[in-house]
Amino acid sequence: MTKLSVNVNKIATLRNSRGGNVPNLLRVAKDIELFGAQGITVHPRPDERHIRYQDARDLKKLVTTEYNIEGNPIEKFMDLVLEIQPTQVTLVPDAVDAITSNAGWDTIANRTFLREVISTFKQNDIRTSIFVDPDSKMVEGAAETGTDRIELYTESYAKAFAQGNLKGIDPFIKAAQIATQLGLGLNAGHDLSLENIKYFKENIPNVLEVSIGHALICESLYFGLENVINMYLNKLK
Numbered sequence: 001m002t003k004l005s006v007n008v009n010k011i012a013t014l015r016n017s018r019g020g021n022v023p024n025l026l027r028v029a030k031d032i033e034l035f036g037a038q039g040i041t042v043h044p045r046p047d048e049r050h051i052r053y054q055d056a057r058d059l060k061k062l063v064t065t066e067y068n069i070e071g072n073p074i075e076k077f078m079d080l081v082l083e084i085q086p087t088q089v090t091l092v093p094d095a096v097d098a099i100t101s102n103a104g105w106d107t108i109a110n111r112t113f114l115r116e117v118i119s120t121f122k123q124n125d126i127r128t129s130i131f132v133d134p135d136s137k138m139v140e141g142a143a144e145t146g147t148d149r150i151e152l153y154t155e156s157y158a159k160a161f162a163q164g165n166l167k168g169i170d171p172f173i174k175a176a177q178i179a180t181q182l183g184l185g186l187n188a189g190h191d192l193s194l195e196n197i198k199y200f201k202e203n204i205p206n207v208l209e210v211s212i213g214h215a216l217i218c219e220s221l222y223f224g225l226e227n228v229i230n231m232y233l234n235k236l237k
């Protein structure tokens with residue numbers, strides 16, 4: 001079964017744009033779970049441009065499905081995650097000023113660092129996932145870090161699919177096969193959408209979790225949040 005984890009960063013973006021508490025992030029997250037999503041994802045960035053560190057703390061009290069916190073494991077992020085104890089932490093090598101996530105880890109060059117960080121989270125019973133490109137060497141390097149899962153960075157697939165190039169899935173099929181052979185759990189995310197999710201799932205059937213935010217919130221402007229969540233759930237069956 002592939003779980004849908006809804007990234008609520010963009011709800012926080014809209015809320016922050018007026019300085020108040022509308023939309024109410026906590027209420028939206030609760031409703032997202034009531035609509036059938038199997039997880040909530042947040043990515044509290046160092047500049048807190050959308051999800052604030054306090055949001056991440058507050059969500060812990062109400063999320064009853066899986067709670068996934070993504071971020072670059074800088075010290076204050078590590079402290080936040082260890083304080084909150086979410087279901088899963090997803091390590092992303094984002095630069096502080098990155099407009100969004102734009103690369104996976106070099107799991108070979110960062111092996112020692114990742115091993116230490118992952119060990120710290122696993123000692124605290126937090127499931128670990130690391131954001132990687134669909135590159136066989138990076139997947140093999142990920143297995144050396146001791147991580148529970150990898151999250152395949154799906155921007156290249158989404159771009160190719162949008163251009164009508166179905167072969168964009170090929171590196172992901174190979175990376176998923178290697179991950180499975182190495183005993184890694186498989187997540188995926190970034191730029192997945194109602195248009196491209198079904199083909200991805202058909203070709204990568206053993207993906208455990210997809211985390212989707214930007215497209216899902218934009219699609220909800222037209223179809224409504226409850227409808228969109230159920231459209232994703234139907235496509236992930």
Ligand SMILES: CC(=O)[C@@H](O)[C@H](O)COP(=O)(O)O
Pocket residue numbers: 007009010043070092099100101131189190213214
């Ligand atoms: C790791 C990943 O792909 C998502 O967390 C993405 O970075 C969303 O971040 P923004 O919502 O800030 O674009």
Ligand SMILES: NCC(=O)COP(=O)(O)O
Pocket residue numbers: 007041070151188189190191192211212213214215216
């Ligand atoms: N890990 C991917 C994520 O949480 C959401 O990415 P996007 O759907 O906002 O591109």
